[in-house]
Amino acid sequence: MQLKDIKTTILGTTGAGKTSYLLGMYAVMQTGVQGFTLSAKDMDMGLDLIERWEQLIALKGEDRWPSPNAAMIEHYAFDFSYGFRPIQGLELIDYRGLALSDRTNNQDVQELTGYLAESKCLFLCVSGEHLTDKITPNTVREIKSDRMNQFIQQYISNEQKPTKENPFPVAIIITKYDLCHHRDKQEVIEDIKKLFQALFTPDSGWLVMICPVSLGKELCNDPDNGNIIPVNTHLPIVFAVYSQLRTYGINQKNERDTISKNLDKVNNQNLMKWLKGKEVKDNSLKIREIDQEISTIEENMQLLANELQQVSLFLSGSEVTVGV
Ligand SMILES: Nc1nc2c(ncn2[C@@H]2O[C@H](COP(=O)(O)OP(=O)(O)OP(=O)(O)O)[C@@H](O)[C@H]2O)c(=O)[nH]1
Ligand SMILES: [Mg+2]
DSSP states (O other): OOEEEEEEEEEOOTTSSHHHHHHHHHHHHHHOBTTEEEEESSHHHHHHHHHHHHHHHHOOSGGGSOOOOOSSOEEEEEEEEETTEEEEEEEEEEOOGGGGGSOTTSHHHHHHHHHHHHOSEEEEEEEGGGOSSSOOHHHHHHHTHHHHHHHHIIIIIHHHOOOSSSOEEEEEEEETGGGTTTSOHHHHHHHHHHHTGGGGSTTOOEEEEEEEOBSOGGGGTOTTTSOOOOBSTTHHHHHHHHHHHHHHHHHHHHHHHHHHHHHHHHHTSHHHHHHTHHHHHHHHHHHHHHHHHHHHHHHHHHHHHHHHTTSEEEETTEEEOOOO
């Protein structure tokens, strides 16, 4: 089983921590969780990511951090595997967060919006540095949440029309959570829900995960010298794959039910059963194949769901627990 690549866009203003997150996520996912690993399709690109990560760990001082992205979009393609067997491709882009505030006639803005319109999953990066206290109207300006909401409206909501049956996965990643972890977690979640209200409305079809991440607890006091020990950086990727498997599983079940209904119809009529002997055999085989695939999907989903127990998940605004 190898599913189509999930195109994912990370939206977040400059300094939100997109590049740092990407490096931390890849480093953790290379080692893996529960036997799931991520590896760059292009080995040189993988090496480049790891070198930049090692610089972050080894260097002290502000030079350890990645430079702000330039006006060129970087593309990353990964394989998400279980026991080294690829089950899902994943594509991500990294870009200058300032593009979110630029006019659409800029070339990188056009490339970004084109990619966004084709994306099957969205990561929203919100920096914990702007959530240290209760949000104010100023927070919207700092995080650029209104701009992010506009991008979602224009390029996802209009183009892809999420529904209850076919929900659209969005991970709201609170980066640099070390800077706001003194606050009550539920209060921070309520603030996030206020900033992105439309994603939490009834019957809207958004499947939203709110996920705090940090590259290290010590960074809140000393970002340039504190120890780098990533927390939760794997969860958004686990969520992206989990939601894709969930949708694929539902589609497979529907297909099996349709074939099975037709088969029952034919089997109930003796003459038809005889006339369509080959079709009956083929369809029975097909059902067995789909059943096998569904059980593999469900096993994988269960393993991924175990990882997601600790985060808050909402479907059309109602809190849900992940399962199979
Ligand atoms: N406290 C803390 N600071 C962090 C963490 N991750 C990143 N930072 C800080 O945030 C700064 C910006 O991070 P980047 O990853 O460059 O942000 P970006 O979203 O890629 O920015 P652009 O490339 O300009 O769009 C870094 O230089 C660090 O100083 C973290 O986990 N904790
Ligand atoms: Mg960057």
